[in-house]
Amino acid sequence: MAQQIELTDTVKESQLGQRLDQAIAELFSDFSRSRHKEWLLAGKVQVNGEVVTKARIKVMGGELITIQGELEDEERWEAQDIPLDIVYEDDDIIVINKPRDLVVHPGAGTPDGTVLNALLFHYPEIAEVPRAGIVHRLDKDTTGLMVVAKTVPAQTRLVRALQKRKITREYEAIAIGKMTAGGMIDQPIGRHSTKRTLMAVNITGKPAVTHYRVAEHFREHTRIRLRLESGRTHQIRVHMSYLQHPLLGDIAYGGRARIPKGASEELTEMIRRFDRQALHAAMLRFEHPTTKEEMEFHAPIPNDMVVMTQALRDDTKQNKEEYN
Template sequence: MAQQIELKSTVKVTQLGQRLDQAIAELFTDFSRSRLKEWLLAGKVVVDDEVIMKPRHKVMGGEEITLHAELEDEDRWEPQDLPLDIVYEDDDILVINKPRDFVVHPGAGTPDGTVLNALLFYYPDIAEVPRAGIVHRLDKDTTGLMVVAKTVPAQTRLVRALQKRQITREYEAIATGTMTAGGLVDKPIGRHSTKRTLMAVSPMGKPAVTHYRVAEHFREHTRIRLRLETGRTHQIRVHMSSVQHPLLGDVAYGGRVRIPKGASEHLVSLLRSFDRQALHAVMLKFEHPVTGEPMEFHAPVPDDMVEITEALREDTMLYGSEENN
């Protein structure tokens, strides 16, 4: 049986003149453009109390959009007894610390063995919640915090909070190259024109904003902290690559191995063997979707990133002082 959820949002003044299908794609970012268009054509989108079924309908800004989303249940996904690192749990939500090499949702090439399969086993009632309660995702090899809804009302409110940028997500990363200062990347992201599994900065993409600050300088790398305003696929990885500072280990987006001159064999070995993007969702802050209580969670940086950070720090202390002499 399909699950019914209702989401509301208001068209921004900056969206004046946009087609309705483009406007709802920006407002309801948890869903794909194709799915939103299906709902639009099926009469599931209400604009100021009027059902509109024309994708080319122009919006003026200020209209209230109501989306009557109909999502299939997740019975076709199999529960699997897979370990979950649960940071927090109550009747409405779960907060988990995702390890590397763990896909969040089944898809092409990964039919099972995912966070979703683990959630269905751990809490069978979550099958009644669309996408087994998953509110936002992390890439397969990105580690760190995710919030999961255990009920439909909790999920609806968390998705709405995410759309309104009321959920704070902070990441720790190691970028290649020396960065002098923090900044902001405000560049739209869309599907790569030729590599369909990758994303890219594109004028036809969806708005994407990433804030970053320098936490520590190394000789050929920089430890940074980042905050997301939006949550596009591969957003941090794409944005940092676009400013010529791809993440350490991220070969998909240009993070080639950079060896500091005169580096120790230990550091060289660590840099060459680091086989994932050095990215960790370290902090998550939001209001509880039912009680409204402010909540904040932190996940320690995983061992592989700690080890290489310490090695880079030692290298900088040793050779950095020599370079300054």
């Protein structure tokens, strides 16, 4: 049995002149373009209360878009007994602290062993919610906080809040190089032109904004805190690479080992062996989808990043004269 889902949003003034299918793709980016097309052709899309099936009509800005869609059951995914670190849960939501080496959603090359499979095991009723309630994702080796919805209404409201930038996500990271100050990166992100599994800053991509501030300086690295306005695939990793300050351990985006001059053998080995992007979703703040209460959660920095940070800190102190 298919699940019913209702999506509502207003076309932004900045979307003036866009085709309807383009506007829908931006407003409801949690769903694929093929899904949007399917809903349009099936007469599931309304513009200001009138059913529209033509993708090519132009929007002017201010139109109310409503989609009364359907999503297939997720029964093809297997429930698996995979431990979950539950930070909070109630009748509507679950907040988890995701470890490294755990993919969020099954896909090409990872048919199971994911957060979704774990959710189906621990909460069998969540099979009734599209994508087992997953609202947003973290990369396989990125650790930290995720919110999951237990019901369709909760998921719909959380996805809408995410689209309207009402969910605050703050990350801790270690970047390569000496960063002098914080700032904002406002660069669109799309699929890499030749490496199809990677993303890149691309003028034809989707808008993406990342805010960052310097938390601590080291000799050849910088500890930073980041906040996302948008949620594009690999966004922080791509934007930091664009700044020429890729994340420590992020080989895919240029984060090759940089050893401070005269570093100890121990630190040199630690940097070379750090085998994931040094990125952690440390804080999550949002309005509860049912009670409307503002909720804020924090996840402690994982041990590998704590140990690395302390080693870089000690190295900086030991080489204070050179650093200054």
